Amino acid sequence: MEELKVYGGNPLIGELSVQGAKNSSLPLLAAAVLVKGKTVLHNCPRLRDVEIAFQIMRHLGCIVKREDDTVEIDSTTISCSEIPEVLMGEMRSSIVFLGAIVARTGMATVNFPGGCELGPRPIDLHLACLRQLGILIDEHNGILDCSIDKLKGSKITLSFPSVGATENAILAACTAEGETIITNAAAEPEIVDLACFLNRCGAKIYGAGEKTIVIQGVSRLQASEYRVIPDRIALVTWLCAGAITGGELLLKQIVPEHIEGVLPFLEQTGVKLLVDHHNIYLRSTGKLNAMSAIRTMPYPGFPTDAQPMMMALASKAAGTTVFVENIFENRYKHAVELTKMGADITLEGKVAVVEGVPTLSGARVRATDLRSGAALVVAGLAAEGITYISDPYHIDRGYEPIEETLCQLGAVMSRIK
Numbered sequence: 370m371e372e373l374k375v376y377g378g379n380p381l382i383g384e385l386s387v388q389g390a391k392n393s394s395l396p397l398l399a400a401a402v403l404v405k406g407k408t409v410l411h412n413c414p415r416l417r418d419v420e421i422a423f424q425i426m427r428h429l430g431c432i433v434k435r436e437d438d439t440v441e442i443d444s445t446t447i448s449c450s451e452i453p454e455v456l457m458g459e460m461r462s463s464i465v466f467l468g469a470i471v472a473r474t475g476m477a478t479v480n481f482p483g484g485c486e487l488g489p490r491p492i493d494l495h496l497a498c499l500r501q502l503g504i505l506i507d508e509h510n511g512i513l514d515c516s517i518d519k520l521k522g523s524k525i526t527l528s529f530p531s532v533g534a535t536e537n538a539i540l541a542a543c544t545a546e547g548e549t550i551i552t553n554a555a556a557e558p559e560i561v562d563l564a565c566f567l568n569r570c571g572a573k574i575y576g577a578g579e580k581t582i583v584i585q586g587v588s589r590l591q592a593s594e595y596r597v598i599p600d601r602i603a604l605v606t607w608l609c610a611g612a613i614t615g616g617e618l619l620l621k622q623i624v625p626e627h628i629e630g631v632l633p634f635l636e637q638t639g640v641k642l643l644v645d646h647h648n649i650y651l652r653s654t655g656k657l658n659a660m661s662a663i664r665t666m667p668y669p670g671f672p673t674d675a676q677p678m679m680m681a682l683a684s685k686a687a688g689t690t691v692f693v694e695n696i697f698e699n700r701y702k703h704a705v706e707l708t709k710m711g712a713d714i715t716l717e718g719k720v721a722v723v724e725g726v727p728t729l730s731g732a733r734v735r736a737t738d739l740r741s742g743a744a745l746v747v748a749g750l751a752a753e754g755i756t757y758i759s760d761p762y763h764i765d766r767g768y769e770p771i772e773e774t775l776c777q778l779g780a781v782m783s784r785i786k
């Protein structure tokens with residue numbers, strides 16, 4: 370069993386280029402299945418979830434090669450339409466491959482994605498979108514058997530702007546006959562990234578990043594080369610780590626607009642932020658103020674994925690910060706772990722009330738999911754003494770080896786086997 374061992378009390382100082390976005394890479398890899406030929410993706414992060422996506426693609430018959438941050442996918446040789454149960458269970462977002470596989474091969478067989486640590490995460494919206502485009506889906510014994518005679522453009526209205534369902538709908542609609550209109554679509558930067566890549570491949574997608582997306586079906590897509598956007602959630606993680614440790618960071622190769630929903634809250638803590646087109650400079654004294662109520666919302670609102678790390682920050686900020694989690698039902702597991710480190714957090718349904726404490730103390734805690742793990746790292750960096758974080762494989766799903774990244778900035782931490 371692995372653990373991260375974090376020695377608290379060292380300010381993070383230095384410069385860092387932020388990794389490519391996990392949540393863009395996964396749909397872009399699904400798009401590489403849809404598009405016949407050789408796709409080249411630059412800035413593709415070295416993450417566990419990306420590796421699982423590679424396994425899915427290889428199972429389908431793609432040839433996948435990586436050299437540093439560049440990945441080449443040759444999907445000419447696709448010979449299979451099934452994702453094995455074990456890979457569906459490993460990563461819930463494998464479901465984003467469904468629309469791409471059906472559109473490319475005319476059929477797909479996948480299992481329902483496994484249970485999730487963030488509470489129930491149904492896929493009803495994904496299936497409704499795909500059915501709306503004419504895909505026949507037979508559900509039996511936890512298996513989804515999908516087939517299609519001809520994909521037909523359609524009007525799709527999402528009851529909630531689900532990121533994954535919007536991605537699946539876009540992937541399936543690109544080569545459908547006629548026009549597809551998705552209303553109440555998700556507007557996250559990762560949706561825009563997917564649409565930009567597909568348009569480069571010859572798709573006709575208009576309005577990505579807005580509430581209504583229009584897709585005019587094309588008969589053929591050509592593989593292309595593309596650069597994945599920087600990871601806005603990794604960026605927030607490093608900002609929180611810099612702020613809580615009283616650090617000084619220059620974070621490079623970023624898109625500041627992608628975290629516009631977060632920056633005002635960080636500023637309220639009293640840290641100094643200087644933002645230009647591709648960089649953010651942060652300087653913190655380590656003495657933080659509480660923030661006004663943080664309510665997670667679909668983009669451009671405050672991202673749910675940033676909530677755990679911001680809660681770590683709030684737990685050491687003078688005063689009371691209230692969080693309202695509106696996206697996921699069960700996203701406060703880190704609060705319980707932070708409490709073991711001395712944080713004062715009260716939970717009531719979707720609300721968490723955090724009373725800042727002057728010091729956090731090192732403790733034995735568990736990464737229960739990806740961002741909870743990141744929140745514990747942030748807290749551990751500022752705690753007195755040593756924090757041991759078990760199950761760091763959750764963190765590896767979304768961060769290039771986190772101990773290597775943070776040690777470059779002066780953190781003292783290591784991975785114990």
Ligand code: UD1
Nearest residue numbers: 392462489490491492493494495531532533534674696697
């Ligand atoms: C994506 C991100 C994840 C982020 C989330 C919200 C990826 C790989 N993951 O996840 O990091 O936290 O967006 O920004 O991009 N829902 C349904 N039925 C569905 C689909 C979703 O009820 O068919 C609900 C979910 O249970 C959840 C909410 O909608 O409560 C948001 O989910 P969604 O936007 O789909 O998130 P993901 O695409 O799974």
